[in-house]
Amino acid sequence: MPAQFHTRVRAELDSIDQQGLTKPERVIASRQGPVITVAGREVLNFCANNYLGLGGDERVARAGIAATERWGSGTASVRFICGTLEIHKELEAAIAGYLGFEDAILFAAAFDANGGLFEPLFGEEDAIVSDSLNHASIIDGVRLCKAKRYRFANSDMDELEAKLKEARGAGARDIIIATDGAFSMDGYIARLQDIRVLADRYDALIMVDDCHATGFLGEKGRGSYAHHGVKVDFVTGTFGKALGGAMGGFICATTEVVQLLKQRARPYLFSNALAPAVCGSSLEAIRIAQGEEGDALRKQLTANAARFRGAMTEAGFDLLPGEHPIIPVMLGDAKLAQDFAARMLELGVYVIGFSFPVVPRGAARIRTQMSAAHTFEHIDQAVEAFTTAGRELGVI
Template sequence: MTDVAGFLADVGGRLAALEAEGLTKRERLIEGAQGARLRIGGREMLNLCANNYLGLANDPRLVAAAGAAMQSHGFGMASVRFICGTQDIHRSLEARIAGFLGMQDAILFAACFDANGGVFEALLTEADAVVSDSLNHASIIDGVRLCKAARYRFANNNMADLEAQLQAARQAGARFILIATDGVFSMDGTAADLAGITRLAGRYGAVTLVDDCHATGFVGPQGRGTAAAAGVRVDILTGTFGKALGGALGGYIAGPQPVIDLLRQRARPYLFSNALPPAVVGAALAAFDIVEGADDLRAKLAKNAAYWRAGLTALGFDLLPGSHPIVPVMIGDAVLAQAFAQALDRRGIMVSAFFFPVVPRGAARIRTQMSAGLSRADLDFALAAFAAAGKELGVLA
C-alpha cells in the first residue's frame, strides 16, 4: 500500500532543503499590466527582468488586435488542430511566420517549450543522432530526451568540440545528424556561433535547428533573428510569441515543407494540445506587422543595453561580456544573489536572482534585461539603486 504520509513528508523535506540552501523561488503578484513600470503590493516598481524587449507587452495595438480577433473568432478553440481547432487565422499566422523567417512553412504550438519538446521525437529515430550545445534551454534538453536518437553534447559555442562530436556521430553510423542550439543563450546573453555551426553542418551533412526565442523581433535585419544577423541559413527555427513578439504565449517551428508536414502528423504536443486562442493569434499577426517596421524600437533597445552595460561596468560589477539586452550581473553565491535582489526590491527595482539548477552552482546572478520601454531616467534610477545595494551587501567595495 502506498505510504501517502511518508510521500508527503519526503516532499516537505525536499522543500525544506531547498529553503535551507537558499534555492526557493518565490512569485510576486503584479497588479495590472506588464510594462517597464508596474505595481506590486501597492508599490510602483521599475521592471528589469521581463522578456519584453520591444516594450510591446501592453501595446494598445496588440490589445486592440486581440480584442478584434475575439469578436470575430471567439474566445477559445475547445479542440486540437486536426479535429476542429484550426481557423483561417491560424494558417494566416503560420504563413506570416514562414514569410518573415524566409522558410517554406511554419506550425504553431501552445508554447516554444512544446515546440522543442515535440520536434526531435517526430523527426528522428534510433538510427539518427542529435548533437546539442551544453547550455541549451531546458526545453531542448527535454525534447532530446524524448526521442530515440543517439545523444551527443558539445561544450558551449566550442566549434572544435562540436566537430569532435560530429565525427563521433558519423563514426557510430548515424543516418542523419541534427545540430541543436539556442540562437541566444538565455542565462548568459551570448549568441551562438552560427557561422561556425553551419560551416561544420555543411562539412558533415548535418541538419541545423536553432531556438531563436531571445532574438526574434529584435536581432538581425528587421528582427529576423540570429541566423539573419550572422548572414547564414539554418534548416529549422523555433521561436515564441512570449517575448519580443507581444509577450503572451505560443510557439512555432518554421522550416522546410516536408518537416512541417510531418510535424503536423507526428508532433505530440501539437496533436494533443488545444489550438492557440484567437486573441493570441490575432495579436501575434499584428505584432509581426509592428516588428517589421520597428527599427526605432530596435535602435532604442540597443542604446539602452549599451548604456546599462557601461553604467554597471563603471560601478565595478562583474558582467558577462556581450551586447545583447540580457545583461547578467554575476554574484556567485545563491543566498547573496537573493539578498541582492531583495535589497534592490526595497529600492523600487524588480529583478530576479538566478541560481542552481537554472545556472551552475557558484554562478548565481541577477539577470537584468533591457527593454525599449525603459527611459534614460529609468536606467539612471536603476544604476543608483544597484550602486547602493552593492555597497550595502559588500558586492561592491
C-alpha cells in the same frame, strides 16, 4: 495520501529554502511594461523578456480583443479535429514569411515546439549534437527522440567538430546540430557562422531555438541566424517574448517538414489550438516588428543595453560579456542573489535572483533584461539602485 509523503515534500521545501534557492512569486497588478505595480507601488521592471516593449502595447492588446470577439475564447479542440481557424493559418504564414521560411506550425508553448521537433523527424539511425547550455525544452525534446545523442561544450567549435566526426564515423544517417540562438541565462549569441561551416563540412542539419532572438536580433529582427547572415534548417521560437509577450510557440521549416510535423508531433496533435487572442496579438506584434517602427525599437534596445552595461561596469559590477540585451550581474552565492533582489525591490527595481538549478551551482546572478520601452532615465535609476544595494551587501 500517506503522511510520510507530505513530510518528505515539506522537508524538501525546507531544504530548498535553507539553501537560499526558493524562487518567490511576486504578484504584478498592472500590464507588462518598463514600470509595473507590485505590492501596491510602482517599480521599475528590469527582468521581463519584453524586448520590444510590446507586452503592454495598446495596439497588441486591442488586436487580441478583436480576435476574441470574432473567433471566441478558443476552439475547444485540437487542430486536426475541429480546431484550425483561419487566424491560425494567417499566423503560420505571417511568422514563416517574417523569418524567411516556407511554412510554420504553431504550438501552445515554445517548450512544446522543442518537445515536438525531434521525435517525429529523427530515429535510431540518426544523431543529435546538442550544445551543453541548451534550454531545458531542447534537452527534453531530445530525450523523447531515439536518435543517438552527442553533447558539446557551449560554443566550443573544436568539440562540436569532434562530435560531428564521431557521429559520421558511427554511420549516422542524418545529423542535426541543436543550439539556442541566444542563451537565455548568459546572453551569449551562438556562433552560427562557425556552426554553418561545420554543418556543411559534415553534411549536417541545423536547428536553432530563437526564443531570445526573434524580433530584435539581425536584419528586421529575424533572429540569430540573420544576425550572422547564415541559413539554418529549423527555427523554433515564441510569441511570448519580443512578439507581444503572450504565449505560444512555433517551428519554421520547409513545407514538407511542417506537414510531417502536423502528422506526427505529439504536442501539436494532443493539445488544444492556440487561443485566438494570442494569434491576434501576435499578428499585430509581427506587423510592428518587421516595419520601420520595429527598426526604431531595435535601435533603442541596443542603445539601452549599451548604456546599462557601460554604467554597471563603471560602478564595479561583474557582468558577463556580450552584446545581447540580457545582461547578467554575477553574484555567485544563491542566498546573496535572493537578498540582493529583495533589496532592489525595496529600492524600487524589480529584478530576480537566479540560482541552481536554473544556473550552475556557484553561478548565481541577477539576470537583467533591457527593453526598448525603457528610457535612459529608467536605466540610470536602476544603476543607482544596483550601486546602493551593491555597497550595502558588499558586492562592490
